[in-house]
Amino acid sequence: MAASDALLRLRYRFVPDRLFGELLTKSWIDNVIPALALVATVLIMVWIIPGFVSVGTFSDLARQLSEFGLVALALTIVILSGGIDLSVGSMFALCVLAALVSMNVLGLPVGVALAATLATGLVCGLLNGVLIGYLRLRAFITTLVTLVIYRALYDIIFPRVASAIVGSMPVSPTWDLIGFGSFRGVPVSFIIFVLIAVGAHIVLSRLRPGWRLRAVGGARRSAYNAGINVKLTVCLAYVASGVLTATAAFLFSARLGSTGADTGIGMEIAVLTAVVLGGVSLGGGRGSVGNAVIGSVLVLILTSGLIRLSMPGSVNQLILGLVLIAAVLFDAKWVKNRGKLLNKVYISPTYLKLAEQTTRGEQDVLAVNDRLGATQLIGLGQVEGPEDVVLDRDDNLYTGTRHGTIVRFLAPDYARSEVFARIGGHPLGLAFAPNGDLLTCVGGMGVYRVAPDGKVAKVTDETNRSLLSVIDDSRLRLPDDLDVAPDGRIFFSEATIRYEMSEWAVDALEGRGNGRLICHDPKTGSTRTVLRGLIFPNGVTICRDGQSLLFAETWACRINRYWFDGPNKGKLEIFLDNLPGYPDNLNRGSDGTYWIALLGMRTRTFDLAMRKPAFRRRMARRIAADEWMFPNINRGCVLRVSASGEIIDALWDKAGENHPSITSTCEHKGWLYLGGVSNNRIGRVRIEGADPEWTSQGDYWGRR
Amino acid sequence: MGLGAFVRGLFPAGDAGISVPAMDGIFKPNNRLEEAERLLSLSAIDNLAVTPGGLLCSAGTRLFRIEPHGATATAVEIAGFSAPVTFVASAADGRLAVGVEGDGIHIGQPGAWRRIDPRGVNGSCLTAGAFASDGTLFVCVGSREHPARDWKRDLMEGGASGEVFAVGPTDGSCRVVASGLAFPNGVALLGDGRLAISESWRHRIVTIDPKSAARPVAILEDLPAYPSRLSPASGGGLWMALFAPRRQLFELVLREDDYRREMMATIDPDEWIGPELAGSARPDQPLSQGSVRQMGVLKPWAPSRSYGLVARCDRNGVPRESWHSRADGSMHGITSVCEQGGDVYATSRGSGTLLRLAAAANDGGSAHG
DSSP states (O other): OHHHHHHHHHHHHHSOTHHHHHHHTSTTHHHHHHHHHHHHHHHHHHHHSTTOSSHHHHHHHHHHHHHHHHHHHHHHHHHHTTOOOTTHHHHHHHHHHHHHIIIIISOOOHHHHHHHHHHHHHHHHHHHHIIIIISOOOHHHHHHHHHHHHHHHHHHHHHHHHHHHHHOOOOOHHHHHHHHOEETTEEHHHHHHHHHHHHHHHHHHHSHHHHHHHHHHHOHHHHHHTTOOHHHHHHHHHHHHHHHHHHHHHHHHHHHSOOOTTTTTTHHHHHHHHHHHHTOOTTSSOOOHHHHHHHHHHHHHHHHHHHHTTOOHHHHHHHHHHHHHHHHHHHHHHHHHHHHHHHHHHOOOOOOOOOOOOOOOTTSTTSOOOTTTTOEEESTTTOSOOOOEEEOTTOOEEEEOTTSEEEEEOTTTOOOEEEEEEOSSOEEEEEEOTTSOEEEEETTTEEEEEOTTOOEEEEESBOOOOTTOSSOOSBOSOEEEEEEOTTSOEEEEEOOSSSOGGGHHHHHHHOSOOEEEEEEETTTTEEEEEEEEESSEEEEEEOTTSSEEEEEETTTTEEEEEEOSSTTTTOEEEEEOSOSEEEEEEEEOGGGOEEEEEEEEOOHHHHHHHTOHHHHHHHHHHSOGGGSEEOBTTSEEEEEEOTTSOEEEEEEESSOSSOSSOOEEEEETTEEEEEOTTOSOEEEEEOTTOOTTOBHHHHHHOOO | OOHHHHHHHHSOOSSSOOOOOOSOGGGOOOSTTTTSEEEEEOTTEEEEEEETTEEEEEETTEEEEEEEETTEEEEEEEEEOSSOEEEEEEOTTSOEEEEETTSOEEEEETTEEEEEOOTTSOTTOEEEEEEOTTSOEEEEEOOSSSOGGGHHHHHHTTOOOEEEEEEOTTTOOEEEEEEEESOEEEEEEOTTSOEEEEEGGGTEEEEEOTTSOOOOEEEEOOOSEEEEEEEEOTTSOEEEEEEEEOOHHHHHHHHOHHHHHHHHHHSOGGGSSSOOSSOOOOTTSOEEGGGSOBTTBOOTTSOOSOOEEEEEEOTTSOEEEEEEEOTTOOOOOEEEEEEETTEEEEEETTTTEEEEOOOOOOSSSSTTO
């Protein structure tokens, strides 16, 4: 058993299961599969076509890509808006005609010709946009009709100007530069394409028009309700499509200098294949410039490879069609199942062995008693989720609630209460700064400061991003408890970086070191992570030496001591190990002691499950979350330990009626106040023999 | 096996969701068991039996006669035994049969017992018994391997070694009627001479024809809880006590061989994941996430380990009515229910309470139909 346990431990230490789930949460994961398909296609082409890799191939590819890719970008923008543009091929042909007529027939300057070309595209796109955006016609049928109309226009005009186009060659170095020139070996048209693509990427992914476009494509009604001008956004998507197609047509005209009857025919299907293959979802709202580029390269390599293999054109089309169907199928399945897959694989339990609990006799300090069974109740039914409790110098009691407020109960009888501050998130840890400000860790938000007049200000909500973390750990997800060092630095714990506040219990199932200890220095305003890889770090309290702090690692059932200053700076040691339950907040007590609130008690079945990660993973997948095994958090217990880490007292709520899951304690003038994150009351119980003048504030900052 | 179960069995289910039948339809939860009259508090109260001389019940090593006085009742001890009583049955002529753990079956009257020690049978796991009209006694043996108090271990080991045997009316000869049952835990005679047997670990009721060698036939399957003792209802129906709920977590543990084996080897049975007769206040008891007390309230639909459930079936074996005590209640671990003179009594072994149920609805096959 021991050997297999050791193997299990090593396996879970070195195989990073969790990464798979974390990767799936990234938005760029949509690009990975098309990119892999691209690599595979290139490798196959290199393998079956001799001499595929050459400078000529790439320069050719680059020139084709700049035209094809721009049209793909055009279509991507339209698809992102939730529509489709089948008329890109005909539009392309018309724009080519406009460019060539301007240059070859009319002999206009390049700038004017460009303007004329873009104007043609703009008008074509605008027609689509008005019909679809404002008149609410179906995108598919509308662009199918405009495809026919634009093509008919082309077929009418082209024969009349064909000989004139062929007859004269424009004399313009700029025109030639765009068509054939290169800069350090890179075709100029490709550089133009790259610039436009980068610009489009920034607009789509970083700027407001792009976000609005995605919003409209993803959920039209929600976008409308959010105040987005849906009609205008859709219309502009088609206009953008027209202008980008026109740009592509201009590059094409400059390169070839002529056009034929078949220009642009079948282009829409090739571009559509490219876009879908690249990973732009036909449903709208999902996709990027990267997708379009990857798909374009893939389709171009495929077609040019097939031509080099001297396949007939019809076979070529057939293969492209099959690829499109496969891509559409994959897209539909992927969009549908990605969330499900993520749900299944995100939870990634690991091996966690806790020391065996000793069986305890009746006389043991930890023997169950009922000293918390008859506490005085404060605010019964008035507070929900008082995770932490703290008292000010005037004996008023403060606590956070899950409604996002900090409630103040007024001394001396705590019968009256008032909302002290509205935060917006669930305040967890509370502590007073020396100047009387109330500092709080707010779940899902960060660390906040409440002035004595109730004014709320943010202290910090981010820390430094760690280098090797897949998920973005710079934002604070679940700051839990904090304390203030003598020099004013705020040390706080973040319980987990993998789950939100509402799912904190799922982290128990993982048992991994997902949490960290963070320090905020108000003098410099900087926030830095001090320790990471902690197993649900929870309560934090500064020791009386002013150089070290205690923090609880909840699922590991231990309290650690960490020196942040002085000669031992950086040292981390275990203060108290193998607790009978899961420690939550830690607080100073009178006589140099510390109070430990245990949010739940260990059970042997759960301890065993913590040594069986695969079992827990199957549990998470196979049964409903409500049925998941859990530590027994329906029984409450508070421990009192000496400064050297010796348990000297235990207070239990035997029936668990009043104070199950105690998450914090606060000693104040001979009373112990109790909070619980899933409770609707605060309790207070008289501590026998405690100094009736002792207050936590006095202990920290001296008597006033 | 139903078609659905057969099809499911064809596919490997390593990652598939586990479900248990929902408490729905006729098993829609109510609080009628919790609100039933609590006549008597008696620790370890277990098996009820209706005799011509009144209602009897077993509790621990002793046998009591129940004397109702309006809203309360008193228990008068009529017999004591050397070991815990595992079942009581009574014949129409007033004869009693009492199963005593490890001490065989006692037949007769208090003070005039005739002891029968059936050969080749695990005498410490006689879970239930019933007399036929000809005086034959049918007895359920939950498991060949474990005594009755170790029922949890039998469940966790996937026990299917239970038997039903018949004791002849005159000579005391024993004959095995059925074997290979998964913890038969209750028996009742149906009108046509067949036996209804509750097979706890397979969550079903089967019928056995004691005169033929035919295999047991299931009449009620996929119960939402583990069935326990059965007794006839007036009008030809059947009363069914269900002693503990089925939960997804239990079903998962029953499928997770590695976890279950280590749990059985290293952890005290009181702390195992699995069904229980009563909730416990001990802090070392396992808990499901949904059973966490929120804002001072334990939700009644919490996936608790214990539950109180009684059901009444009509003459065709179809459940018609149910009485519940839910996760937030305490009348859990119902092991016996019986009908006497128009009143229905049930024993909550978990809480040690004798209950009198509210009148049943009239639907044809009922007690008052």
